[in-house]
Amino acid sequence: MHWPLGTFGFGGDYNPEQWPAEIWAEDIDLMGKAGVSMVSVGIFSWAEVEPRPGEFDFGWFDQVMDNLANAGIAVSLATMTASPPPWLARLHPETLPQKADGTRLWPGARQAYCPSSPIYRDHAARLVEQVASRYHDHPALSLWHINNEYGCHTRACYCDVSAAAFRTWLTQRYKEIGTLNEAWSTKFWSQRYDSFDEILPPRTAPTFSNPTQQLDFARFSSDTLLECMTLERDVIRRYSPAPVTTNHVPLARTLDLFAWSEQVDVVSYDSYPDPFDKNSHILAGLSYDVIRSTRNGQPWILMEQAPSAVNWRQRNAIKAAGQMRLWSWQAIAHGADAVLYFQWRQSQGGAEKFHSAMVPHAGPDSRTFREVSELGEELKQHSAIVGTRSQNEVALILDWDNWWALELDSHPSTELTQIDALLTHYTPLFEANIGCDVVKPDADLSAYKLVVVPNLYLVKEAANLTEYVRTGGHLLMSFFSGIVDGNDRVYLGGYPAPFRELLGLTIPEFRPLDAEIPVEILGRPATGTLWSEEIVTETAVPKGSFEFGPALTRNEFGEGVAWYLGTRLNPEAMRAVVDEVTAGAAVQPVLSGLPDGVQAARRGDYLILLNHNTNEVEIRKA
Amino acid sequence: MHWPLGTFGFGGDYNPEQWPAEIWAEDIDLMGKAGVSMVSVGIFSWAEVEPRPGEFDFGWFDQVMDNLANAGIAVSLATMTASPPPWLARLHPETLPQKADGTRLWPGARQAYCPSSPIYRDHAARLVEQVASRYHDHPALSLWHINNEYGCHTRACYCDVSAAAFRTWLTQRYKEIGTLNEAWSTKFWSQRYDSFDEILPPRTAPTFSNPTQQLDFARFSSDTLLECMTLERDVIRRYSPAPVTTNHVPLARTLDLFAWSEQVDVVSYDSYPDPFDKNSHILAGLSYDVIRSTRNGQPWILMEQAPSAVNWRQRNAIKAAGQMRLWSWQAIAHGADAVLYFQWRQSQGGAEKFHSAMVPHAGPDSRTFREVSELGEELKQHSAIVGTRSQNEVALILDWDNWWALELDSHPSTELTQIDALLTHYTPLFEANIGCDVVKPDADLSAYKLVVVPNLYLVKEAANLTEYVRTGGHLLMSFFSGIVDGNDRVYLGGYPAPFRELLGLTIPEFRPLDAEIPVEILGRPATGTLWSEEIVTETAVPKGSFEFGPALTRNEFGEGVAWYLGTRLNPEAMRAVVDEVTAGAAVQPVLSGLPDGVQAARRGDYLILLNHNTNEVEIRKA
């Protein structure tokens, strides 16, 4: 029963330890009624299975596993390392993480461990060995679920242990201290290091810390958590060939998911769009496209979503009738082969007792359980979708190195964020029902008709994008792209030096904005915000303009075409630009002529139509 | 001359140590002119009477006491422990309090002590013994004034000493660690404790700390400060039978005043309404009703108010001509038998030199001194009011356990606060001139015609309220009531499980709001904010509705009636609900037909009318 199941994974986090054993039989019964095919167990069981250091008690957990096996329910089995028991911090307070300002993060919540701590890692590995050796051949086992939401709360640690690990990481990266000094531009502000021993994490400083120090610390922090993950995976591998996954929190800068996804067998994602936000399904769609793309289109697991409300926002909206079904299908439309929830039964106590669950406080006689069960039934009818993939003609460029660098301080404007950059470019594609992959700048682009490059400030090498256009590709790039190399050092010789020939222009000076300005785009009035810049065209042809010069350009380069946009446009104008560019690239929507708010997606031979409006719409076959 | 005085207490904090002895005679003279009958002395005298550890100098203080005795002015004698001298922190830095994030709070202001510190407590007790043994039979002594504004700035301490004390407190509460684990729901997030030794205060953590840990820490913090108070009281009791009090800061979540008031002989309250806030007298009225109710209607002491402006807000408004008199009489109307000020003579230096005083910087030839003196004279004419009480037909429910739990994080909405909850329900009663007591959920309710239950999220037991209605009482309860038990664990089986039968309904799901919505209440259009919910009526009858179902219900239960409201209404609609409910319960206002803004209150046979408008109004006898 190893993953994939051959049918949709459907179920959720199952935490029976929160309930008396009397309830476990009812759980299994209700799971049957809800059409549950898969559950995650053990996520937060460490303190229960290892109540004292080195003393393990798996008896109750055996029972849970057996119950699920008997019911034919697949288990995504957690390694149980997500949150250490209180005894770890008591015995080893140095395992607690520390913030940049020196504040310790104490037990009492979850994820209170320093990811560089060898003590934490040893305890985690010992526990994983127990779990893997005990359950590797259990009939319920389908998938290994390593830890949980790495970096959700503890994104980085600045303690002395982490500092030492950071120095080791830097030594491996740079070998010579002189190389680091050059990369970090330490001749500025008298920061030259004489040896690696002098280096610290970018702790609270009198003013802006060295940007490359910050950038490398972001890389280190992602790598360090990844080491925790691969350490657990390698323990498992000694016992079990079953596939491994780890579930990621909503799209965030913390972890380089392209690097992470290489290290697992299937990717898992936790999705929590805010029902109060009318556009949250667009960000969700983007996130799903990212997660799918990190493993080249392989189907993925929606490991967590809320059946209705969450509990951790200031105001937590319910999902209206049908909204949970709609958003579940949206995940499938974007490539998910499983729809799971946090969690099976709503907690009676603790920090997430007001997070909705498949079985709410009110019990199974409730809207939530009914909607869940109906969806479980419905998904069973569509198992043929499982395993199918989508083909997309457009690629959106994303690089975590750029994310980390783009959001550093002391920039021309600090209001330019990676998520906004992505959404600005993704939204018009989404609304036009044009499918989209999200790829790294050095990916194989040959299959795409159009590549969209939002604000790619940091560029390690420009050749791949350049060759893509030279050999016939179409490309749309926006401002503040191609500015620095992988060490956050500016490419000299006129912005954006690595792309000047490709774009047929040069940018002598940025002009960040503090208010909206008028621009003309493709012959129509529009507005720009956040940014403008002086664009001097060379071979490029202006297609829009600021009062002081070109704002949008088109350059024929080799066999292809490269567009460039020098501001953030209002949504309508951005849509016009994308329409123009996609038309020029002969990009086809999944389906055209749909009412606004209706999303169309293809998986294999299946066409999925999703009505994101609150009103009904009528669609006729052409 | 022990309290009560038989006349209104009138005076203020008297800090002669701030002034040369030459001024002391003038003070006594001016006190005579102002009609002063009582002053508080010694509040911040610790550093002066114990300049070095164990070396006491009471000579100057003897003189102050004698001067007051000679003038016939009663003394509320402070135990002088409110703020330790700098030498304590120098010798014992571990007596300094610590914030949740580990920040030490240093000397230089006031109240810089850890309330769990045995060293602080020993020094405090030694000082109290000195004061009590020296002045227990002094003719000026009227009342013991223990410490000052407990928990005003240092509301809780998270240091290691406090952690140990918290563990002791928990051991006494739970006896067995398994009981605590059950109460705290530690099976969630892997928080199981193997022994009490592992537990810490809810220090800064990676995300939401365990809610019951937070709740118990709030209980512990109130109890710990109360221990400080009773420790001092018990020292006093060895020397003196005179009544003791301690003065409380404006209504706050820090201290469970119901528990505190049991431990003193008379309650004292410091009241600082903001003149810039047009409704501050309503919150003041509520606060006075709370403070009076914590000792079952016994007259209380307004221990501090400002003669005009305070100094600790961002912008500090003066009290307009007559406003101080009005607000002083308001305190009396709500049960005060004393009107005192902070402070007698305005400080020349220090942190509160711009806080108004009875004798301002400008001296006695000033508006403030004149208004004070006129009030002193006026109060002498009304000594017959002293000692009288009020009878009220309505009780408002307040429980500090609920306060602490209601304002925890990770709730459906975090915008629901206890003060707002109280004010929302109190304001229409106040405006209708319906007198009100504020009582605990387990109080004897038999004397009340109506009980109002605002957002009573935490309910330790439901029987008292239920029996009250069953035997003929009327009750108005609002949303998010009856949700959790005393350990913040949800009552299962449909919200609000303990009150479902009483209310004749069940609530499958909460629907917090992010914007105003239309509702219909008692046949008229209204608006709801903050909250809505699905209400499924059983025996209850809808009296108002959301677009999706009932919003206000009425249920006949036993001999009584239980109303339920599922949203926060606009003030006019809330007034309509209260009018309807009070009419149904045959509740009578103190006086009806008064112009808006005129408050009526009865004490004994006295009718007190207060015009809170800035314009004059005319009232004719009916």
Next chain:
Amino acid sequence: MHWPLGTFGFGGDYNPEQWPAEIWAEDIDLMGKAGVSMVSVGIFSWAEVEPRPGEFDFGWFDQVMDNLANAGIAVSLATMTASPPPWLARLHPETLPQKADGTRLWPGARQAYCPSSPIYRDHAARLVEQVASRYHDHPALSLWHINNEYGCHTRACYCDVSAAAFRTWLTQRYKEIGTLNEAWSTKFWSQRYDSFDEILPPRTAPTFSNPTQQLDFARFSSDTLLECMTLERDVIRRYSPAPVTTNHVPLARTLDLFAWSEQVDVVSYDSYPDPFDKNSHILAGLSYDVIRSTRNGQPWILMEQAPSAVNWRQRNAIKAAGQMRLWSWQAIAHGADAVLYFQWRQSQGGAEKFHSAMVPHAGPDSRTFREVSELGEELKQHSAIVGTRSQNEVALILDWDNWWALELDSHPSTELTQIDALLTHYTPLFEANIGCDVVKPDADLSAYKLVVVPNLYLVKEAANLTEYVRTGGHLLMSFFSGIVDGNDRVYLGGYPAPFRELLGLTIPEFRPLDAEIPVEILGRPATGTLWSEEIVTETAVPKGSFEFGPALTRNEFGEGVAWYLGTRLNPEAMRAVVDEVTAGAAVQPVLSGLPDGVQAARRGDYLILLNHNTNEVEIRKA
């Protein structure tokens, strides 16, 4: 070639260590093309010249100095102590500064040193000795540039080393602990110190720290940084008679510039007006008048300005075409004899790579380099201005003691800041083209026709201002003046006691505002914000009024006239008051009848006209 040069200093910070030596020849060549006459070198070179403790490498720096000497470019030679190398913190972590809440400020940025640290000071002095002994007779040397922007980021340090230094400073100031207790009003809140050993900096406390403790700590912090500066200066003096300077950050409360300027030979200022702020040139003009006045009108050095955008705001505006020239000339108009930039060549990496430079990333073929070069050429044509001074008829009073005290907490309103107070009074003078000096309250005022006293809360002695009016001067004072003495203790007897006779009035009570109120000023309707007060006139004559009494008064006193204003007026009304007062004092503008937005200034025989509008204006000779 010692300063002054006899021609305008023109150039910028030159940091050749950031670039390979191949570029250095191009630098010299381009400097010639840009008309550069002077550069600052070595500001952040410490880590390069002392790569390990005590090991010095000046070879590369010799080459830089020689190159500049050969090119005839004067050097403002930094002492290189502005930012210690990372090895200092590694060897001596106790040299790192600490915030009031105990947070350490770590290396990674700049200025991470405790100014009281004897270890930092020893290392700094050793380095200065190396630099001074090596270059004191170098032909390029023109000026010693001590450290850089003292107190820019690390304004104060609260560590234990600083605490000890603070105690030493207090011991010298007060001699006896009793004197300190009196000055600090420690009888309030039980703060009496028994010995100096008990005193700490005003670290984070439970509530408002003692105000005089805060005030003295501000004095100490300015003095301590000044000690660092004079320590370096005295080392230099042992080797070199060349003039010394240190460059100050934009007008800030940190350093008492009147005290600092006494200790250098010429003052230097770094000016960064925000082009997004339409009035930033007025604050710049005020700042220039302050900096010039701190050395009695002696020409000063604009040590840093941005050629175009900076990088450290949230959004960083460019300087529009011509704006850099305009603002450079504005500095000259206010007395600058040098116009320098940060920095010569835009950094390729590090925290300020997006700060504009004379040679931008795009290279010399750029708008910025062209504008810089044109200005360099233009300034050569006007060397005759160098060394000339201005004569002004109006003095504006500024006192850092007042700045520190005015902005303390627990005031009637905390919204009254020193910069706003100055700007409110300076703006109408600036707009009227009335030149202005900025002087201390005890300055010789005999040369001025009018003295303007904005919100002079703290007054050490009142005689100088009083005598100025008595002997014929005109004075305009505004509210909250003359309230406390040098220890922040209130002058008793009616506000503002020291000025009551001068102003002919008394103020019984302040009335801070939370909203705009109507006032009548000089017969016309106006508005007041922030503040109002009760003004009881004695000899003064009302010239404007609140609804409740006088708002503006005029008092003839001795031979002169004293005006008093009791609120913050809207700008038009404030201009009317200033017009009335200057007319009465027979103050003459530099030039009258100019279009709005045109600034006129005189230096010697030169009339400088500056058009701050974005449109052209026409001016005809009268």
